[in-house]
Amino acid sequence: MKISEVKSRKQIRAFLDVPHFIYRDDPNWISHLDNDIEAVFNPEKNNFFDFGIATRWVLYDDNNQAIGRVAAFINRHLAYTYEHPTGGMGFFECVNDREAAFLLMDTAKNWLQERGMEAMDGPVNFGEKDRFWGLMVDGFDTPPPYLLNYNPPYYQELFEAYGFQNYYEQYVYGLNKHTKISPLVFRLHERLTQNQGYEFRPMRLSKLEKYAEDFMQIYNEAWRDVHKHFRPMTRDQAIGTFKSMKAVADEDLVIFAYHNERPIAVFVGIPELNQLFRHVNGKLDLTGKLKVLYHKWRNPCTTVYGIVFGIVPEYRNKGVESGLIVSIRESVLNTRIYQDMYIAWIGDFNPKMIRIVEMLTKRRVFTLVTYRKMFKKSYKFSRHPLMD
Numbered sequence: 001m002k003i004s005e006v007k008s009r010k011q012i013r014a015f016l017d018v019p020h021f022i023y024r025d026d027p028n029w030i031s032h033l034d035n036d037i038e039a040v041f042n043p044e045k046n047n048f049f050d051f052g053i054a055t056r057w058v059l060y061d062d063n064n065q066a067i068g069r070v071a072a073f074i075n076r077h078l079a080y081t082y083e084h085p086t087g088g089m090g091f092f093e094c095v096n097d098r099e100a101a102f103l104l105m106d107t108a109k110n111w112l113q114e115r116g117m118e119a120m121d122g123p124v125n126f127g128e129k130d131r132f133w134g135l136m137v138d139g140f141d142t143p144p145p146y147l148l149n150y151n152p153p154y155y156q157e158l159f160e161a162y163g164f165q166n167y168y169e170q171y172v173y174g175l176n177k178h179t180k181i182s183p184l185v186f187r188l189h190e191r192l193t194q195n196q197g198y199e200f201r202p203m204r205l206s207k208l209e210k211y212a213e214d215f216m217q218i219y220n221e222a223w224r225d226v227h228k229h230f231r232p233m234t235r236d237q238a239i240g241t242f243k244s245m246k247a248v249a250d251e252d253l254v255i256f257a258y259h260n261e262r263p264i265a266v267f268v269g270i271p272e273l274n275q276l277f278r279h280v281n282g283k284l285d286l287t288g289k290l291k292v293l294y295h296k297w298r299n300p301c302t303t304v305y306g307i308v309f310g311i312v313p314e315y316r317n318k319g320v321e322s323g324l325i326v327s328i329r330e331s332v333l334n335t336r337i338y339q340d341m342y343i344a345w346i347g348d349f350n351p352k353m354i355r356i357v358e359m360l361t362k363r364r365v366f367t368l369v370t371y372r373k374m375f376k377k378s379y380k381f382s383r384h385p386l387m388d
Contacts, residue, residue, distance in 0.1 A: 134368030
């Protein structure tokens, strides 16, 4: 076996093609889009290169068949906030061979160690946590939603045999239009909207910048106490995010909550795009785009992918959660298109949010794990701290 750092176009192609070799017999696997993966490693498209570095490798067998891949990265804004400086490992794919897997993991570990890291998290992304994050350990019988990591079951054994430990778990919940909701939820919604100054309304693309600013305000208040190393969102970032969603957004799937016109909560859902992208095999070129348009016309997306669910701290446990749940349900039902919904992902370190989501559904469709590997046995491992 030989391992090569990705430098050439040919090696980039090999890196992108490895999953097609690994999952060639898996009917539930859906390829990530090549463009989405390449954007992670492009400094012009990924602003994490402003404060970090990344590289990647491909593993070949003796017949020059690409049988594995891995990437490593250092986010300097995050790495040094831990007791032991911690880098990231991601985009891991490998045949079911411990020697091959450990060679890939060693390569990432050594690269990070040479740059002062004392631990690595994986599999993670050199970017936001809403994509390419965590190792699937449950849910293999269901095709994954867009940007969610999917892998063979044997990866868990490989990671844990190498010495990775469970840093935290991530849950993706599922429900459908027939899911029964407690009558208490409806009563709380009615009480809020009748006489307490609360309002729940869907986004309108004609006022995109206004809703982007409202999202920024909610995000900066709601997630400040969720993530230990939180970085506030800027107005430009918020507007850029909403503009990038415009091509796939459905106004009825983005619900804002207001109290006396103050934005206090938000649910952001998008059509589950893997229902379309499964037909393009990772390639969203001209042919791929035409295929997407054809399948969108023939079989529109029937599943909602809830990617953001946040509430300003002072409004939690006051019934606002119930208001959002009822509003989302009504909005989805009114479209007469959507049958199912995923809510992704909730960390096990956030029991309050788990309780909120489980007011709506207790069905966990996918469970993923973010692992941490300490580079020396003398380094103390601790799980992600629970939120208050």
